[in-house]
Amino acid sequence: MLTTIIILVVAAAFFVWGKLRSDIVALCALINLLLTQTLTTEEALSGFSNSVVIMMVGLFVVGGGIVQTGLAKMISSRILKLAGNSELKLFLLIMLVTAGIGAFVSNTGTVALMLPIVVSMAASTGVSSSRFLMPLAFASSMGGMMTLIGTPPNLVIQNTLTSAGYEPLTFFSFLPVGLVCVTTGILVLLPLSRWFLSGKRKRKNDTPRGKSLGQLVKEYGLSDNLFRLRVPANSATAGKTISQLDVRRRFGLNILEVRRGTSSQHRFLKTVTQELASPDTVLNVGDVIYISGEVEEVSGFAQECALEMMDGHSTEEAATSQDKKLAFYDIGIAEIVITPHSGITNQMVKEVGFRDKYNLNVLGIRRKKEYILQDLGKLHIHSGDVLLVQGTWQDIARLGKESDDWVVLGQPLEEAAKVTLDYKAPVAAAIMVAMVAMMVFDFIPVEPVTAVMIAALLMVLTGCFRNVEAAYKTINWETIVLFAAMLPMSLALEKTGTSEYISNSLVSGLGAYGPIVLMAGVYFTTSLMTMFISNTVTAVLMAPIALQSAVQIGVSPVPFLFAVTVAASMCFASPFSTPPNALVMPAGQYTFIDYVKVGLPLQIIMGIVMIFVLPLLFPF
Numbered sequence: 001m002l003t004t005i006i007i008l009v010v011a012a013a014f015f016v017w018g019k020l021r022s023d024i025v026a027l028c029a030l031i032n033l034l035l036t037q038t039l040t041t042e043e044a045l046s047g048f049s050n051s052v053v054i055m056m057v058g059l060f061v062v063g064g065g066i067v068q069t070g071l072a073k074m075i076s077s078r079i080l081k082l083a084g085n086s087e088l089k090l091f092l093l094i095m096l097v098t099a100g101i102g103a104f105v106s107n108t109g110t111v112a113l114m115l116p117i118v119v120s121m122a123a124s125t126g127v128s129s130s131r132f133l134m135p136l137a138f139a140s141s142m143g144g145m146m147t148l149i150g151t152p153p154n155l156v157i158q159n160t161l162t163s164a165g166y167e168p169l170t171f172f173s174f175l176p177v178g179l180v181c182v183t184t185g186i187l188v189l190l191p192l193s194r195w196f197l198s199g200k201r202k203r204k205n206d207t208p209r210g211k212s213l214g215q216l217v218k219e220y221g222l223s224d225n226l227f228r229l230r231v232p233a234n235s236a237t238a239g240k241t242i243s244q245l246d247v248r249r250r251f252g253l254n255i256l257e258v259r260r261g262t263s264s265q266h267r268f269l270k271t272v273t274q275e276l277a278s279p280d281t282v283l284n285v286g287d288v289i290y291i292s293g294e295v296e297e298v299s300g301f302a303q304e305c306a307l308e309m310m311d312g313h314s315t316e317e318a319a320t321s322q323d324k325k326l327a328f329y330d331i332g333i334a335e336i337v338i339t340p341h342s343g344i345t346n347q348m349v350k351e352v353g354f355r356d357k358y359n360l361n362v363l364g365i366r367r368k369k370e371y372i373l374q375d376l377g378k379l380h381i382h383s384g385d386v387l388l389v390q391g392t393w394q395d396i397a398r399l400g401k402e403s404d405d406w407v408v409l410g411q412p413l414e415e416a417a418k419v420t421l422d423y424k425a426p427v428a429a430a431i432m433v434a435m436v437a438m439m440v441f442d443f444i445p446v447e448p449v450t451a452v453m454i455a456a457l458l459m460v461l462t463g464c465f466r467n468v469e470a471a472y473k474t475i476n477w478e479t480i481v482l483f484a485a486m487l488p489m490s491l492a493l494e495k496t497g498t499s500e501y502i503s504n505s506l507v508s509g510l511g512a513y514g515p516i517v518l519m520a521g522v523y524f525t526t527s528l529m530t531m532f533i534s535n536t537v538t539a540v541l542m543a544p545i546a547l548q549s550a551v552q553i554g555v556s557p558v559p560f561l562f563a564v565t566v567a568a569s570m571c572f573a574s575p576f577s578t579p580p581n582a583l584v585m586p587a588g589q590y591t592f593i594d595y596v597k598v599g600l601p602l603q604i605i606m607g608i609v610m611i612f613v614l615p616l617l618f619p620f
Contacts, residue, residue: 004492129588130197130588231307232287239284362388
């Protein structure tokens with residue numbers, strides 16, 4: 001027992017110190033348990049095969065698919081528009097929408113998704129975004145309490161209950177607790193955020209870094225000269241290559257890309273294929289040609305070749321799309337700056353061979369304050385010119401590595417990762433609904449971990465990610481390894497009698513005062529630990545202690561375990577206790593004392609409310 005306690009205390013000290021990654025600390029603790037023969041090899045590695053760990057991996061992928069397809073962003077941005085210019089409505093909608101998304105997506109992913117939307121909405125209403133960003137972070141944690149999959153501590157107490165032979169919790173067993181958390185959070189944060197956070201203003205030297213793809217399109221005025229032509233069945237262009245059409249010489253036009261969709265009979269699994277317009281690209285019936293040039297020349301080309309000019313309310317992906325625009329899925333745009341001693345200075349654009357060598361189109365040139373979009377092929381390149389190029393993200397990234405004649409602005413592959421595959425949003429929604437249905441309805445004979453694995457696999461197979469690597473990148477491996485390595489620690493605590501010893505101490509000290517006082521002791525012990533240690537680790541360590549404390553006084557362990565998960569998740573008094581708290585700190589320009597002023601009262605009030613509410617929801 002003493003060995004286990006020493007290993008635990010040292011590990012906790014390193015967690016608090018924070019200089020070593022938490023997953024490394026957890027692995028070191030695990031190895032020490034092996035070396036001291038506290039655990040067998042099978043026991044020590046049991047965490048990595050635990051169904052909860054596998055479920056967490058799958059949930060990261062499912063949540064990533066929801067974000068990657070833009071589904072969550074579409075829903076949240078539309079709902080937040082209901083606020084209009086009302087500060088109160090905006091505050092309430094931010095809390096409710098964030099909590100709703102946080103019930104199904106990791107709290108870190110939820111905040112990363114909502115943060116730019118909230119900043120934009122705050123700016124439009126003339127309110128400091130700092131009024132909303134801390135409540136946003138807190139709401140993501142509160143929302144996680146509403147479902148089984150909302151936050152890792154929920155999965156921890158489920159695992160603890162089932163391992164001890166109790167009935168498992170259902171998917172929405174957590175919903176009443178989550179609703180109480182959100183309601184309490186709104187009532188407390190409404191005055192606190194107004195008192196302590198409204199006075200902050202954005203610093204004058206805070207400038208946006210880099211340009212978004214939309215900003216580039218707007219800056220160069222690409223949409224003003226962009227037209228879409230559809231190839232109907234009777235068009236003479238069907239079956240011809242772009243070089244055979246010779247539109248650049250005959251009409252002075254530039255074909256940028258060709259887009260085609262899958263058969264409409266599979267509309268729900270519809271996909272879009274983008275192809276850069278190379279000379280040997282063959283046009284098919286139904287293809288949509290994105291072409292830039294003057295409207296008279298475009299009309300003449302369309303009339304001569306019997307092409308259909310599309311209006312602003314119909315696109316190849318869906319009839320409900322709102323506007324003609326360049327879509328950034330596989331193909332993107334970026335700026336490159338010609339260096340002072342570049343070897344291509346004074347060469348014409350067409351002589352450089354961007355299309356032949358790099359498979360890229362040059363869409364425009366920025367020369368000092370002038371933007372040049374027409375007859376680019378014959379234009380001579382000057383030192384300091386900024387060229388706007390279009391191509392696949394991989395080709396744009398390669399451009400920066402294969403020549404010293406220019407510098408690529410921004411990081412193309414990182415920009416590609418930000419592009420949402422919005423035409424896949426219905427697919428992601430269907431997968432999410434199906435996963436929840438499999439976990440909620442008992443007549444569907446599928447275990448929760450199986451449902452999550454199926455959903456994660458479908459997210460990849462149906463194209464909600466660009467590739468498998470993108471899906472793997474959504475997984476927070478530090479959290480997974482931390483969780484898998486710490487699970488055997490709870491086993492060691494039970495095996496050596498440490499959990500029983502700690503629970504006996506709690507029972508002997510507080511048990512005589514009744515189960516509510518004992519549960520309060522468990523709650524606030526967990527809450528205190530979470531201020532210094534990861535909420536997942538805290539839940540892993542405290543869950544078996546809470547279980548044994550309840551068993552020793554002969555009451556149901558369910559409210560005790562809920563006290564653990566709520567206390568572990570509702571930690572607001574420090575910017576470093578949860579990732580969402582840390583994520584909004586620079587954006588909201590908060591100091592540590594801001595979290596103490598707003599978060600500490602909320603954390604204490606939440607604890608008091610839960611001590612009285614939990615026994616009502618889950619009787620002893």
